[in-house]
Amino acid sequence: MATSPRLDAKIPDGQLSEKWTKFRSTVPLVNPANKRNIEIIVVGTGLAGASAAASLAEMGYKVKAFCFQDSPRRAHSIAAQGGVNAAKNYQNDGDSVYRLFYDTIKGGDYRAREANVHRLSEVSGSIIDQCVAQGVPFAREYGGLLSNRSFGGTQVQRTFYAAGQTGQQLLLGAYSALQRQVGLGNVEMFTRHEMMDVVMVDGKARGIIARDLISGKLERHFGHAVLLCTGGYGNVFYLSTNAMGSNVTAAWKAHKKGAFFGNPCYTQIHPTCIPVSGDHQSKLTLMSESLRNDGRIWVPKKKDDNRPAAQIPEDERDYYLERRYPAFGNLVPRDIASRAAKERCDEGYGVGASKKAVYLDFAAAILRYGRGEATKRGMHNASTEELQVMGKEVVKEKYGNLFDMYKQITGEDPYEVPMRIYPAVHYTMGGLWVDYNLMTTVPGLYALGEANFSDHGANRLGASALMQGLADGYFVIPYTIGAYLSGDIRTKAIPTDAPEFVAAEKAVQDTIDQLMSIKGTKSVDYYHKKLGLIMWDKCGMARNEAGLKEAIEEIKALRKEFWSNVRIPGDANEFNPELEKAARVADFLELGELMCIDALNRNESCGGHFREEYQTEEGEAKRDDENYAYVAAWEYKGDSDYELHKEELVYENIKIAQRSYK
């Protein structure tokens, strides 16, 4: 297989471990006087967007940042719970840049690009340094040094955390750096603004059309470069752990303007989420993977066992992850844990009213911590009750906010009964195809963080999303953007009354007018839920050829119905959340089809992409490295018309092997 000539990844020459160092020392620079005249648009203010906007502004560029929320601090990075990985080796447990690189490639089931992942591992340590310097209050040990914990798919402790609110604390750090630059006048911040399209001038991205969500007015903004830091597209499934507003619109509009979409079918289904409780469900809530450090996952050994958990004796419980994967136990990667839960439930061993749940049990951890506390306090004959009380205090300190959230949502107390959990859509590894510089196939248009496809292959390891978002924003784009902008210093700001801007705005206005004029009978949510159901049933945790083909036809039909029967109340020239949703769902209705096309094309199972036709006898994913060791980058050619381009994945530093966690 040869890489398509349209996909030059621009990977620097040389040894893997020297590529980034060499790149940084040789990439062309933009001098300070010229930086002042260069404008950069950053769309999205999560970890990737806020860190990029702040860092670029610190360097002297003129930055305009956009978010659809009422404040940049509300981007959905805020909800990340468990932690951020870094190869600091503070625990002296054998961690290294290479090991983090290796774990990430293996965890991604050998479908990520070596050079990008190695760079990610190299800069991971600097992220922790930067965040601590900003005043991010990470968890610490009594000696005052930083604390670490384990996450899935690794055998070292390299995850830094702030209780179950790591994303919040990291985002608030990046947000404060961003607000500092806003205060200094280096960043112009546009809140409650949605990017509606990219503006192309002479084949380059030169700006965006944004909608002021309060007034409904369309605005034109020029930039020498445009950075999309707009997150993932898990909401195509309607129910996911994403925020209600998370959407694909910016990335999708970029795709339709020429940016190839990489591996759209790679979706992460997170194993530990609170199960669906009814049709009213609007979103799903994650229970952090960090809980798998201490929680043991089990189901009854007997089918349809309706006894309460406490009445099921130890020898009638099946700790199926520990049984199937003794080396990693409850800490296997997410795709494996999710499929294993689904397998048990499909076979009739599920628990709870819906039978679509498994137990995550802390009783053993509570006793173990209780014993530790008793030893510390010199209590040699502590009763079980005393041990439990002390153990619960320790668990509370580690996971208190998660336990509270679980209780709030389910009405059950997880200190007393095991949590019930089930997999849910959480993250999308796929995204806009980018080269080593994080540039898409459109010159001047970049994608950072979850919005790009680059680092996680077919499955992301826990605590690596925060790492990647911040790596891209703080430490990668500030260097790589110089490669493009150094050639652009003579470009004067293009006036926004240029014909390209006028035409782009008119096209957006026409789409809005069309949506508003349908005046049909069904709400936007009605269509979104229907799409979600198709995607979950046929392009979710397990996929097969027949189902995917059906899904493609069903999505086309649903899209047609949407465009003839959706009802959007109110006016386009005012604050209108239904119109916002409609514009986003319209894009999901196109993306969903491409995801199915991609899943259908990939005749193998890898990571989160599980094709039922391709599994080992033990039900594990069966890759086909001979035919599918490539990135599928799709070019938009028109309605339902996509052309596949392949970037061959070459592994020079890792021996590609069947992934095993047994």
Added chain:
Amino acid sequence: MNLFSNLQIFKSSNCIKMEGNMNLTLKVWRQKNTNTEGNFENYDVKGISEDMSFLEMFDVLNERLINDGQEPIAFDHDCREGICGMCSMYINGSPHGPNRGVTTCQLHMRSFKSGDTITVEPWRAAAFPVIKDLTVNRSSFDRIISAGGFVSVNTGNAQDANALPIAKEKADEAFAAAACIGCGACVAACKNASAMLFTSAKISQLALLPQGQAEREMRAEKMVAQMDIEGFGACTNTGACEAECPKGISLENIARMNREYFGAVLSSKEHE
């Protein structure tokens, strides 16, 4: 044997309780935009399940309003897991409703009884103008942070993260202050619409950490000044903010901010 058949989480939920049997009367503030007057309107909502969140109950009502050809109620929400700080309903006279320590999105209908009448309003504060219905503009909070809620450390300037040990108690205390989600419930709860709890949480977090020391005095002065510019009221120590804060931000932060502020003012007078 096909291990992976019939995964239908949505369909399976059909056999669970689809709808509940709670019937409620909602009295909701409707306001077209910032420049118009608003008023309360009454809505009957039926068949609500106690497992629904308060916002999901609004979803049910909005779906019905859309089907009836009426305008749905605009309200802010995003993560729906209690951390983004976007949701902001003033329910029966309390920000985020009757339960302590939860945001509106984490308030579930099991906290109400069938037959209840529930009054829902937006945050009320001069510094939080209403945009539409229950949605308000909280950009004044962003400007307070811009005034000084940061450590001035450019990317790339940091030393090794473990170079400065920080006592666990101090780090934990800083974390407790940093847990603020910026929702504005403290302002909504306060009869003076004061933003002291919000502002003091950030000032405290950074004052407790060695990284925040260099700009400590300037930070307190500037953030307090910005708070006044935005039109937030004064603090009269009623403690309503702490009581209604969904993240349990402590009043001690306000005391600490006052010490920081007066210390800063005194030392800048000495420099005059």
